Amino acid sequence: MLTSSHAESPLQTINHPLLVEKKIDLIIKRDDLLHPTVQGNKWRKLKYNLLELKRQQCQSLVTFGGAFSNHLYATAMASKLFQIPAHFIVRGPHIDPQNPTLRFAKACGVNLHPVTRIEYRRRHDSDYLAQLQSQFPMAYIIPEGGSNQFALQGCQELAQSLPKSDYLCCAVGSGGTLAGLLSGVDEATQVLGFAVLKGAHYLNAEVTKLNPCAATKTNWQILSQFHDGGYGKFSAALWQFCQHMNHQYHLPLEPIYSGKMFYGLWQLIQQDYFPRGSTIVAIHTGGLQGLDGLRYRQLI
Known part of the structure; x- marks a missing residue:
């Protein structure tokens, strides 16, 4: 029998000296914990x-x-x-x-x-x-x-489940998650998509194709400088960051999607991209099974 509900995923607040220094509140939406597999x-x-x-x-x-x-x-x-x-x-x-x-x-x-x-x-x-x-x-x-119109409904629900924030961050592969989030997020929230693949400028058009309302919204952008070599590629520094976040904050990351987003977000915080006093919500979109594939290919 098909039912539509998973339990809502939890929030995790990260406490780190860098965040204290910059006066940034960083809240993680742990959607990786929605379900052991369908997450x-x-x-x-x-x-x-x-x-x-x-x-x-x-x-x-x-x-x-x-x-x-x-x-x-x-x-x-x-x-x-x-x-x-x-x-x-x-x-x-x-x-x-x-x-x-x-x-x-x-x-x-x-x-x-x-x-x-x-x-x-x-x-x-x-x-x-x-x-x-x-x-x-x-x-x-x-x-x-x-990613299609029905997918957008689920991602809109995700946006509506989140606490108020100044910035909302997610990884971007096909653009579907970002397109759906834009339908449910407050206009005052800036939405930052972190492209995980190289040459991702076309994704702006993909987002507006999936969600035509995005064409008139000014509260979103896709950052294309954090792909770390391209889709499926990653540096030793990125993988070390993923391991550190897991060991220090019990935040498991893979270096293909969410790891790239969090690593890019961390760099922006270090660079004072965000005004002091900002609240950032970052979505952990799951995908941890990708670690098995990386181990299988002996990439980690």
Whole structure:
């Protein structure tokens, strides 16, 4: 039986000499603690998609992702929990049976369909989606990363659950989380998105495409200087920062999404980007399963 509720995630206040010196209040929205597996922005994006799947009386779902995708990992468990058969279109022509993300998906009963990178590039094409709808006639199709209009509803709810702040920070991959947050945040709050990939200027257009109201809002921007080498790349300094935050503040981070955002935020605080007396809320969007993939590839 599909229900729409996770318990609301907790808040964590960080106490650090730097924050005391700068007179900054830093509050972390621990969305990584929403659920052991279906956590963070992945649950926020899936919630209303799954309710729409139920409303349309679809019998299965189809979605897309790379071999180490956080979206596929979370959707696999949601498929198992809510007993929704799932088909994953996986980028790359072969399935590595030892890949921890894909092993987990298989354990959840998901059907994996590897495709070439050329075919995978068609994942947004209407003709290709029509072919998939023919192949899986009673399936509900969720885009890569889960970012669509239904995803925005869940991220808007997240914004509405937060305490008042001067600044709201989140990692940005596809732009869906940021687009949804803008619908629920107070106009007086400045929203800072930290792009996790290189050459991310196009994401401004993606956000306004997902949420046309964003085009008239002046309280948001995407910072593109904290990608630390590009998507999936990270420096030794960033990984050391992630480990320090875990050991010192029991704040587990991975260096692909939330780790980059927190590391960038820390640098901005050091540089006096924020006025003294500011309150900052930073969203931990989950994705901790990515650490297993990094270990598997011997990157950490």
